[in-house]
Amino acid sequence: MNWDIVIGLEVHTRLNTRTKLFSSSLNAYGAEPNTQANLVDLGYPGVLPVMNEEAVRLATRLGLAIGAEIDQASRMARKNYFYPDLSKGYQISQDDRPIVNNGSLSISTNDGEKTIRILRAHLEEDAGKSTHSFRPNQSGIDFNRAGTPLLEIVTEPDFCNATEVITYLKKLHHLVRYLGISDANMQEGSFRCDVNISLKPKGSDTLGTRAEIKNINSFRFIEQAIHHETERQAELLESGQSVVQETRLYDADKNETRSMRSKENAHDYRYFPDPDLLPILISQADIDHEKQGMPELPWLRAKRFSESYALSDELIESLLRDRHHADLFESILQENPDLPAKLVANWICVELQAIAQRFNSSLLDSPLNATRITELLSLLHKDTLSSSGAKTIAEALWESTATPSELMSKLNLAQLSNDDDLLSIIKIIINNNPEQAQDFRDGKTKLMAFFVGQVMKASKGSANPKRTTELIRKLLSA
Numbered sequence: 092m093n094w095d096i097v098i099g100l101e102v103h104t105r106l107n108t109r110t111k112l113f114s115s116s117l118n119a120y121g122a123e124p125n126t127q128a129n130l131v132d133l134g135y136p137g138v139l140p141v142m143n144e145e146a147v148r149l150a151t152r153l154g155l156a157i158g159a160e161i162d163q164a165s166r167m168a169r170k171n172y173f174y175p176d177l178s179k180g181y182q183i184s185q186d187d188r189p190i191v192n193n194g195s196l197s198i199s200t201n202d203g204e205k206t207i208r209i210l211r212a213h214l215e216e217d218a219g220k221s222t223h224s225f226r227p228n229q230s231g232i233d234f235n236r237a238g239t240p241l242l243e244i245v246t247e248p249d250f251c252n253a254t255e256v257i258t259y260l261k262k263l264h265h266l267v268r269y270l271g272i273s274d275a276n277m278q279e280g281s282f283r284c285d286v287n288i289s290l291k292p293k294g295s296d297t298l299g300t301r302a303e304i305k306n307i308n309s310f311r312f313i314e315q316a317i318h319h320e321t322e323r324q325a326e327l328l329e330s331g332q333s334v335v336q337e338t339r340l341y342d343a344d345k346n347e348t349r350s351m352r353s354k355e356n357a358h359d360y361r362y363f364p365d366p367d368l369l370p371i372l373i374s375q376a377d378i379d380h381e382k383q384g385m386p387e388l389p390w391l392r393a394k395r396f397s398e399s400y401a402l403s404d405e406l407i408e409s410l411l412r413d414r415h416h417a418d419l420f421e422s423i424l425q426e427n428p429d430l431p432a433k434l435v436a437n438w439i440c441v442e443l444q445a446i447a448q449r450f451n452s453s454l455l456d457s458p459l460n461a462t463r464i465t466e467l468l469s470l471l472h473k474d475t476l477s478s479s480g481a482k483t484i485a486e487a488l489w490e491s492t493a494t495p496s497e498l499m500s501k502l503n504l505a506q507l508s509n510d511d512d513l514l515s516i517i518k519i520i521i522n523n524n525p526e527q528a529q530d531f532r533d534g535k536t537k538l539m540a541f542f543v544g545q546v547m548k549a550s551k552g553s554a555n556p557k558r559t560t561e562l563i564r565k566l567l568s569a
Contacts, residue, residue: 134180151373527542
């Protein structure tokens with residue numbers, strides 16, 4: 092391609108507040124249409140918006156995480172435009188004084204680390220939602236979404252290809268979830284992206300005319316939209332035509348973008364400070380308090396986990412996918428530092444996750460706290476309990492208040508590891524199978540599985556497989 096691709100992003104993430112940005116209506120997804128919208132959300136004359144303090148705090152938290160400047164006197168503005176689902180005729184957003192300015196996130200590329208500049212992150216309310224399956228030939232409007240708090244995170248045009256975009260979006264998506272800023276559920280529209288794309292001659296410093304692709308809520312669709320739009324613009328330019336500055340919609344079914352409307356500029360929205368809302372004043376003490384309460388950032392924690400616990404990158408990534416899992420991991424190792432870190436991480440990320448899914452639950456909502464899991468894994472690590480026995484007890488713990496040790500006794504799952512007891516069983520098995528014993532001595536070592544299986548059967552599954560194998564080999568080699 093004879094063109095350089097230039098991409099900038101605008102990400103809208105819905106904030107994890109109990110109520111909406113300016114009203115007491117619940118900020119929740121999935122309720123019956125128009126059951127979570129009050130007069131403030133609908134913009135009735137005479138009503139007054141009141142700023143949600145928690146939304147300000149969450150925006151501040153993101154700003155600190157990306158090393159940005161926090162405007163201690165930001166303000167809200169009215170952004171004027173007409174949509175049927177925007178009943179006020181304007182959206183309350185931020186214009187010249189956003190709450191977060193000049194941050195960055197680093198991403199890994201094939202050429203090394205790359206810093207993506209984040210120009211701003213500003214608070215704004217969401218609009219309602221038009222539905223077109225309400226009645227035949229009719230549309231309806233659901234105002235439940237109207238007034239829900241959004242943080243719009245705007246980058247500089249620092250991306251050169253779709254791979255960089257997806258890498259950045261996945262890191263940002265993980266960050267807002269990890270910090271508790273947003274659930275970032277893309278299917279519910281809690282994390283959606285506008286992609287601004289333009290092409291310029293290779294090596295040129297002059298930017299081309301951009302097109303904006305609106306509201307894409309899937310990493311795969313974002314990647315596909317970028318590839319399609321890049322090809323579309325290249326074909327236009329190479330045929331002597333011009334790219335029109337406009338807003339486009341990506342159709343995933345047809346894998347194409349199509350025009351929605353000509354792209355507005357800031358002056359088209361006639362921004363002015365909202366007269367019903369005071370400036371958002373954030374003291375240095377507020378910023379310091381939020382900074383002190385910040386969890387360790389995921390990339391710093393990943394580095395510490397690698398250095399302190401010698402875990403693989405894949406296991407660290409899996410642990411840090413959910414902050415609760417990483418916290419649980421460290422709590423267990425604090426309770427019993429002798430447990431192998433890899434054992435603990437594997438059980439959290441694999442075994443316990445699988446059991447949680449069978450109960451349609453999560454570790455966060457389960458009765459398995461750090462103390463109970465520590466006791467369970469300690470029994471496993473000391474060979475008092477087999478791996479299969481540990482899994483059986485872990486499932487039982489979901490529905491029992493008993494301790495792992497109590498359940499082990501109740502279910503008769505204690506592992507037989509005493510050499511004298513094991514040897515008495517093994518000798519009987521060998522004596523009862525002289526042909527197999529001689530074949531093993533003659534080099535058919537695969538028969539080890541046969542002998543271990545016979546011992547497990549005789550002990551009703553309680554024999555320690557590792558010690559059993561060692562003792563069988565010792566007896567048959569004598």
